[in-house]
Amino acid sequence: MAGQDKEEPMTSHKKPQFDPQRRVVVGSVLAATSQLVFPISSFANPTRPTSIGRETMDIERFVEDCVSANLETDAQAAVKEVLAKAVSTPDAVIAALGAPTKAGLNVLLRSPTLTIFAATWTPQMNLMPHDHLMWANIGIYTGREDNIFWKRLSTGIEAYGAAALFSKDAASLPEDALHSVTNPLLRFTGGIHIYGGDFFGTTRSQWNPETLEEEPSDGDVIRGIFQRENERLGLDT
Ligand SMILES: [Fe+2]
Numbered sequence: 001m002a003g004q005d006k007e008e009p010m011t012s013h014k015k016p017q018f019d020p021q022r023r024v025v026v027g028s029v030l031a032a033t034s035q036l037v038f039p040i041s042s043f044a045n046p047t048r049p050t051s052i053g054r055e056t057m058d059i060e061r062f063v064e065d066c067v068s069a070n071l072e073t074d075a076q077a078a079v080k081e082v083l084a085k086a087v088s089t090p091d092a093v094i095a096a097l098g099a100p101t102k103a104g105l106n107v108l109l110r111s112p113t114l115t116i117f118a119a120t121w122t123p124q125m126n127l128m129p130h131d132h133l134m135w136a137n138i139g140i141y142t143g144r145e146d147n148i149f150w151k152r153l154s155t156g157i158e159a160y161g162a163a164a165l166f167s168k169d170a171a172s173l174p175e176d177a178l179h180s181v182t183n184p185l186l187r188f189t190g191g192i193h194i195y196g197g198d199f200f201g202t203t204r205s206q207w208n209p210e211t212l213e214e215e216p217s218d219g220d221v222i223r224g225i226f227q228r229e230n231e232r233l234g235l236d237t
Contacts (some may be wrong), residue, residue: 115220124186
């Protein structure tokens with residue numbers, strides 16, 4: 001870990017929130033105080049239009065619902081509600097998006113205020129610590145994404161918590177969240193990732209997974225990581 005500094009992290013009062021449909025594992029003292037885990041509230045508004053068909057998710061409708069939700073006062077919570085409902089029927093999502101067969105970022109929407117893509121992870125794929133500089137919602141439709149959460153210290157970054165996200169789980173990360181992601185499974189994982197801004201057009205940071213040295217990052221850098229993962233496994237077509 002980077003540094004043993006006990007200084008308060010340079011983060012806001014907001015903490016990542018999770019709607020565990022099945023189970024969530026949270027590390028650190030924060031778990032003991034349940035600051036990271038909140039009860040499910042994603043279905044509180046039964047009038048919100050659903051993007052779910054009986055067997056196949058309507059991608060166009062889903063994107064429209066997210067765009068509409070993003071206009072609400074608490075845009076992140078409203079969009080998360082749409083996302084949680086979508087991944088509550090993961091078979092319908094897979095029917096629409098296909099089962100993942102390689103690392104990828106399948107972009108469903110890119111705008112200045114909202115980015116939606118399906119992120120697919122190869123077996124045991126890892127992504128180093130990184131920030132987003134905008135809120136993020138993550139919904140898993142197949143497999144599992146393990147998140148380690150990091151905080152900024154004056155000396156660098158330090159891990160402080162974790163969450164295992166399974167199919168049907170939805171999670172929210174605040175604007176100042178830093179996380180690294182692992183697919184711990186021997187099969188592919190797929191999740192819908194939604195960001196409150198232009199994910200691909202925003203310059204931000206990532207941290208070397210071994211030295212934790214901060215490096216510049218953006219959408220092209222992340223795309224390159226996914227592309228090299230496919231090349232490494234001979235999955236590129
Ligand atoms: Fe991320």
